[in-house]
Amino acid sequence: MPSGRRNSKPMSNPVSNYFAEFKVLKSASRDFWLTNAIQFFDGLAYFSMVTVLSIYLSTHCGFNDVDAGKWFGIYMLFVTAFMFGVGSICDVIGIRQSYFIGFGLLAMSRLGLGLAPVWLHGESLQWVVKGILLVMALGTAFVTPVTMTSLRRYTTKAVRSTGFNVYYLMMNVGAIIANALIVDGFANIWGDVTGKLAIFDFGFLMSLCAIGCTILLREDNYAEASERASGANDTKRPLGILLEVWQERAFQKLLLFLALTIGVRLVFTNQMLVMPKYYTRVIYTDFELGLASSVNPLIIVLGLIAIIPIINRYATVRLIILGMAISAFSLVFLVLPLEWVLRLPGIHNVTQAYLFIIVAQIVVFAFGELIFMPRFTEYIASASPPDKVSSYMALAAMPMFIAKPINGFVSGILISKYCYDGIRPKIDTGNITFGNSPEFMWLIYLILAALSPLAVIALRNFLTHQSPAPAAATAKEGRPS
Amino acid sequence: MSKYRLILIDTLILCVVSTVLAIAVDFAVTKLKGEVKKDDPIVIAIIQANTQEVEKLVQPGAGVTNETDALGRSAMMRAAFVNFSAPRGGPGHAPAGVLSDVDAKRAGLVGLLLAHGARPDSRDHDGWTALMWSAWSGLTEVAGKLLESGASPHFADSQGNTALLIAAQRGNAAIVTALLAKGADAAVANKAGKTALAAARTGLAQYPEQAAGYAAVIAQLTPAK
Numbered sequence: 152m153p154s155g156r157r158n159s160k161p162m163s164n165p166v167s168n169y170f171a172e173f174k175v176l177k178s179a180s181r182d183f184w185l186t187n188a189i190q191f192f193d194g195l196a197y198f199s200m201v202t203v204l205s206i207y208l209s210t211h212c213g214f215n216d217v218d219a220g221k222w223f224g225i226y227m228l229f230v231t232a233f234m235f236g237v238g239s240i241c242d243v244i245g246i247r248q249s250y251f252i253g254f255g256l257l258a259m260s261r262l263g264l265g266l267a268p269v270w271l272h273g274e275s276l277q278w279v280v281k282g283i284l285l286v287m288a289l290g291t292a293f294v295t296p297v298t299m300t301s302l303r304r305y306t307t308k309a310v311r312s313t314g315f316n317v318y319y320l321m322m323n324v325g326a327i328i329a330n331a332l333i334v335d336g337f338a339n340i341w342g343d344v345t346g347k348l349a350i351f352d353f354g355f356l357m358s359l360c361a362i363g364c365t366i367l368l369r370e371d372n373y374a375e376a377s378e379r380a381s382g383a384n385d386t387k388r389p390l391g392i393l394l395e396v397w398q399e400r401a402f403q404k405l406l407l408f409l410a411l412t413i414g415v416r417l418v419f420t421n422q423m424l425v426m427p428k429y430y431t432r433v434i435y436t437d438f439e440l441g442l443a444s445s446v447n448p449l450i451i452v453l454g455l456i457a458i459i460p461i462i463n464r465y466a467t468v469r470l471i472i473l474g475m476a477i478s479a480f481s482l483v484f485l486v487l488p489l490e491w492v493l494r495l496p497g498i499h500n501v502t503q504a505y506l507f508i509i510v511a512q513i514v515v516f517a518f519g520e521l522i523f524m525p526r527f528t529e530y531i532a533s534a535s536p537p538d539k540v541s542s543y544m545a546l547a548a549m550p551m552f553i554a555k556p557i558n559g560f561v562s563g564i565l566i567s568k569y570c571y572d573g574i575r576p577k578i579d580t581g582n583i584t585f586g587n588s589p590e591f592m593w594l595i596y597l598i599l600a601a602l603s604p605l606a607v608i609a610l611r612n613f614l615t616h617q618s619p620a621p622a623a624a625t626a627k628e629g630r631p632s
Numbered sequence: 633m634s635k636y637r638l639i640l641i642d643t644l645i646l647c648v649v650s651t652v653l654a655i656a657v658d659f660a661v662t663k664l665k666g667e668v669k670k671d672d673p674i675v676i677a678i679i680q681a682n683t684q685e686v687e688k689l690v691q692p693g694a695g696v697t698n699e700t701d702a703l704g705r706s707a708m709m710r711a712a713f714v715n716f717s718a719p720r721g722g723p724g725h726a727p728a729g730v731l732s733d734v735d736a737k738r739a740g741l742v743g744l745l746l747a748h749g750a751r752p753d754s755r756d757h758d759g760w761t762a763l764m765w766s767a768w769s770g771l772t773e774v775a776g777k778l779l780e781s782g783a784s785p786h787f788a789d790s791q792g793n794t795a796l797l798i799a800a801q802r803g804n805a806a807i808v809t810a811l812l813a814k815g816a817d818a819a820v821a822n823k824a825g826k827t828a829l830a831a832a833r834t835g836l837a838q839y840p841e842q843a844a845g846y847a848a849v850i851a852q853l854t855p856a857k
Contacts, residue, residue, distance in 0.1 A: 212676075224654075228650050228654060236647075432715075499840075500839055
C-alpha cells in the first residue's frame with residue numbers, strides 16, 4: 152500500500168522526465184563537471200579492476216582460492232578503515248590535495264599490479280601484491296569521500312540533488328563501459344593473461360587522466376557561499392564521531408537494522424568476490440566476464456530512468472524489504488540442481504543451463520539492487536537525528552566493516568571446495584553430487600541472504616517505532632540515490 | 633597541527649583494529665578449516681605458459697614435479713587441463729584457434745615435466761589421470777605426448793569413465809583415434825551404463841554445433857557391420 156506520494160510528476164514519459172531534470176545543471180560550474188570526469192575516469196579503472204581482481208590474484212599471482220578471497224576481503228576492509236580516518240584528513244587538506252594523494256597512490260598501485268607479475272614470481276610476488284593492495288586501499292579511501300565533498304561544494308542547494316543523480320548515472324555508465332569494453336576488449340586483443348595485466352595498466356592511465364582534471368579544479372570555488380564558513384569547522388576526529396553517538400538509542404537501533412541486512416549485502420560483495428570465478432569455472436575460462444558484469448549497471452541505469460520515479464511512491468521500509476527479498480531470491484536460480492534446469496524447454500546442455508541460471512540471477516539481482524540501494528541510504532538518513540546525519544552515514548559502514556573480511560575468507564573457502572578451477576569436467580562426468588557442487592555453495596549464501604528480509608520483517612515494528620518519518624529530500628542531499 | 637595529530641592517531645587505531653580483525657578471522661578460519669594447501673608456483677607458471685619458469689622449477693632437488701594440490705592434482709594434470717569455448721576440430725583437423733596454440737605450449741610443458749620425472753599415471757581424488765584431463769580439454773598434442781610416454785588409457789574414474797569415454801563425450805575425435813590406437817577398450821561402460829559410443833551420441837544431441845567432431849567419433853566407435 153502506498154504510504155504517501157512523494158513524486159507528483161506525471162509518469163507519461165519517464166525518459167524525458169528524467170533528463171529534463173538535468174537542464175538545471177546548465178548553471179553548474181566547470182569544477183562540477185571536472186569532478187564528474189574524474190569520477191568517470193576512476194570508475195573505468197575501478198570497475199574493470201574489481202571484475203578481474205580475484206581471478207588475477209589466483210592466475211597471475213599464485214594465490215590459492217582461499218588466499219585470494221582473504222586478500223580481496225582485507226583490501227575491502229582497509230578501504231573502509233582508511234575511509235573513516237582519511238575522510239577527516241580530506242576535510243583539512245582540501246579537495247585538490249586529497250585527489251592528488253589519492254590518485255597518486257592509485258596510479259602507483261595500479262601500475263604495480265600490472266607490472267609485478269612480469270618481474271616477480273612466487274612468494275616475493277605475493278608479498279609485493281599484498282603491500283600494493285593496502286596502498287591501493289589507502290588511495291581509494293582518499294578519493295571516495297572527497298568526491299562527495301567535491302560534488303557538494305560545486306553545486307548549489309537547488310541543483311545538488313540533480314548533481315548527485317548525474318554522478319550516480321555517470322558511475323554506472325562507467326561500470327558498463329569498463330566491463331563491456333575494457334574487460335572483454337582487452338581479453339580479446341591481448342589474450343587472457345596479458346589482457347588482465349593490461350587492465351591494471353589502463354587503470355594507471357586513468358589515474359593520470361584524473362590527476363590531469365584535478366590540476367584544473369579550483370579549491371576555493373564554493374557554489375554556496377554559506378558553506379565556506381561552516382566547512383572549516385566541520386572536521387572531527389574519526390573516532391570522535393563514534394564516541395559521540397554510540398550510546399544513542401536511535402544509533403543502536405540503526406546498527407541492529409544494518410546488522411540484519413548483512414546477509415543480503417554479502418550478495419552484493421559476492422558479485423565481485425565470487426561471481427567472476429564462478430562464471431569462468433562452470434562455463435569456460437574465456438567466458439565474456441565483462442559482458443555479464445555490465446548487465447547489472449545497465450539495468451540500474453535503465454531502472455533509474457524508468458522505474459525509480461514510479462517506486463519512489465512507496466514506503467521506504469517496504470521497499471527495502473522488497474529489494475532485499477528480490478536480491479536474496481536471485482540466488483534461488485543458482486541453487487537449482489542442474490538436472491532440473493536441463494529439463495526446461497530450449498536447454499540442451501550444461502553450458503546452456505549455466506548460462507540460463509547466470510543471466511536469470513544477474514537480471515533479478517539487478518532489480519533487487521535497484522529497489523534496495525537508494526532506499527537503504529535514505530533509511531539511514533531518515534533514521535538519524537537531523538543534526539547527526541553525516542555521523543550516522545559515516546558509521547553505517549561499521550557492520551559491513553566486520554562482515555567484509557569474514558566474507559572474504561568464507562568465500563575463498565567455499566570457492567576452493569565447491570567451485571574450484573577444473574570443476575566443470577567433473578560436473579560433466581557425474582563426479583559432483585549436489586552436496587559438492589557450486590549449487591550447494593549458493594544454497595549456503597541463499598540461507599544467509601534470506602535471513603535478512605525475514606529478520607527485518609520480524610523486527611519491523613521495533614525498528615520503525617518512533618523513527619522520524621522518511622525524508623526523501625534529506626537523503627537526496629546527503630548521498631546520491 | 634594538533635588536529636592532524638588526533639586524526640592520524642585515530643587512523644592508526646583504525647588500522648590496528650583492522651589488522652587485528654583480519655588476523656583474528658584468519659586464525660578462526662584456519663582453526664575451522666585447517667591449513668589450506670597452497671598452489672605450487674609451477675601451476676601458476678603452467679597457466680601462464682611460462683616455460684622458462686617451469687624449467688627453473690623442475691630442476692632436480694626442487695621436488696615439485698609430483699606434488700599434488702588439495703584435490704590430489706599434480707602439475708601435469710593442471711598442464712593437461714584447459715576450458716575454452718573455442719570450437720573443437722573434426723577428424724584430421726587441428727583444434728581451432730586459441731586451443732591449438734595452447735595445446736602446443738602445454739604439450740611442450742608436459743614433455744618437460746615428463747623429462748623431469750613426472751608420473752604420467754598419477755590420479756586425483758576422483759581417479760582422473762592427466763590423460764583424462766587432456767581428453768576432456770581437447771588437448772590432442774598433450775594426450776599424444778602422454779600416450780607416447782606410456783600413460784595408460786585403461787584407468788576409470790570413480791564414476792567408471794575412461795579417457796576414451798570422456799573424449800567421446802566431448803567429441804574430441806583426434807584423441808579418440810589416439811586412444812583407440814593405444815588399445816583403449818570402447819566396450820567399457822561407466823556407472824550410468826554409458827559406453828563411449830552412447831556418450832558421443834548424447835554429446836551430439838546436446839551440442840549440435842559440434843556435429844563434425846561427434847560424427848567423427850561416432851564413425852570410429854560404431855562397430856563395422
